[in-house]
Amino acid sequence: MPEISLRAEQMPASPIRKLVPLADAARARGTKIYHLNIGQPDLPSPKEGLESLKHIDRKVLEYSPSDGYRSLREKLVTYYEQYQIKLSPEEIIVTTGGSEAVLFAFMSCLNPGDEIIVPEPAYANYMAFAISAGAVIRPVVASIENGFALPPIEEFEKLINDRTRGILICNPNNPTGYLYTRREMNRIRDMVKKYDLFLFSDEVYREFIYTGSPYISACHLEGIEQNVVLIDSVSKRYSECGIRIGALITKNKTLRNAVMKFCQARLSPPLIGQIIAEASIDAPRSYSTEVYEEYIERRKCLIDGLNRIPGVYSPIPMGAFYTVARLPVDDSDKFCAWCLSDFEYEGETVMMAPASGFYSDPECGRNEVRIAYVLKKEDLERALLILGKALEAYNARK
Structure with missing residues (x-):
């Protein structure tokens, strides 16, 4: 069989999406997943954009x-x-x-x-x-x-x-x-x-x-x-x-x-x-203001919650809607995979992006994860509780 290209061999798997098969399997088992791994906002798109989609008049x-x-x-x-x-x-x-x-x-x-x-x-x-x-x-x-x-x-x-x-x-x-x-x-x-x-x-x-x-x-x-x-x-x-x-x-x-x-x-x-x-682009200023204020609240919820979990540290992000947090684990790739394959708390778990994939040297960020605060506060609070339970269970295995 012909070999694939060297370029394809060198292409890295996405740290944001590479755990999707494990997430799919967890979902198939009936586990609810809080997606902290991807920057997909849950806030509504502007009605101006949605209305334009509904009224496309082209042959x-x-x-x-x-x-x-x-x-x-x-x-x-x-x-x-x-x-x-x-x-x-x-x-x-x-x-x-x-x-x-x-x-x-x-x-x-x-x-x-x-x-x-x-x-x-x-x-x-x-x-x-x-x-x-x-x-x-x-x-x-x-x-x-x-x-x-x-x-x-x-x-x-x-x-x-x-x-x-x-x-x-x-x-x-x-x-x-x-x-x-x-x-x-x-x-x-x-x-x-x-x-x-x-x-x-x-x-x-x-x-x-x-x-x-x-x-x-x-x-x-x-x-x-x-x-x-x-x-x-x-x-x-x-x-x-x-x-x-x-x-x-x-x-x-x-x-x-x-x-x-x-x-x-x-x-x-x-x-x-x-x-x-x-x-x-015609969305009123109020749209952007409401979105901005919601992310302010979510950021506070997430960062305060992360830094209350024993052994976890996150600096305060100044922009965007992500943070990189340090966890009390030796290998965040293994921990993030384990959260999907072997752990659940009351039928729920969390999905995060291992931070090693955000460095050229995969040995960097081995105990870090990227978390996106794109979920509503109630879901973030629940995800933080589950993350704390997951860390307790993961470290208790040793």
Whole structure:
């Protein structure tokens, strides 16, 4: 039988989804699962988007332009203006989710063997996209001890060599919830300018900043406008993960022309998703406010509850809707699997994402998990109780 590709062999399994078979088996046994593993909000999508879906009046569901409908891109220009990001529709390319934006950015900017520096823990799929492009991630590892603050710039500069092509950040961060300060962003800017690197900035969680600190976009950084590639998505801010609409934004015309070749090769972004996304931009401010306030309450519920469990520690996330928590276990991969395969409390269990999958070195984060606070408070409270019972039972086996 022919062998599969080396690329396929190297592609990592998703820490967010790899335990799904165990979850399916647990569900088949009648166990209720509290899903803390995936950033799928349970809050309703804007009624404006849902109504647009109900009232689609088309006789043909056609291809859209490869860079997305201009009407959507024009509305996105207005959306970004509220964050003091000045764009034209031509500087926005609509993609199939933020994932495709990252992949096309890597494919357009990186040659096989090129390196990008990434603060870790980081969104697990970045590694998959880098492998797809033949690129290499060079990690700079942050520590839970200081709340996953950006490591010193000197640690970045130690990794820079002739193959270094860019830096990738996620701000606010998935999986840690860390928010980069103005000083940290300025230091990143200076490094990008000094070494003439690309700055890939994933900013899909800008709506969810809980500290009162200002949102500093990579697009706010002066002097590196041609280096910045902004990654965005409607998935989180409108609870519309399934419509698969994202955006790649850059003022670099040469790069946009390169990205468009990949866009044309995949033909077009989702038609129905664009219709819904465009309508959702018209959602009133009250929608965003209610969603934001709900996540504030959920964050407090989760972090307070985690830090009350003996041996568990979580820093307070400043943005997004995740936290990385340290557990009193030797191997969180085994513990998370055991919660699904061998444990239940009153017919219920929890599903979490082992944090090892958010590091390039799987030996990092061995006693950490990523938890998404995308469930209502009553469910979070119940999940915290079950997690505490699971840790007691797991450690009592020894």
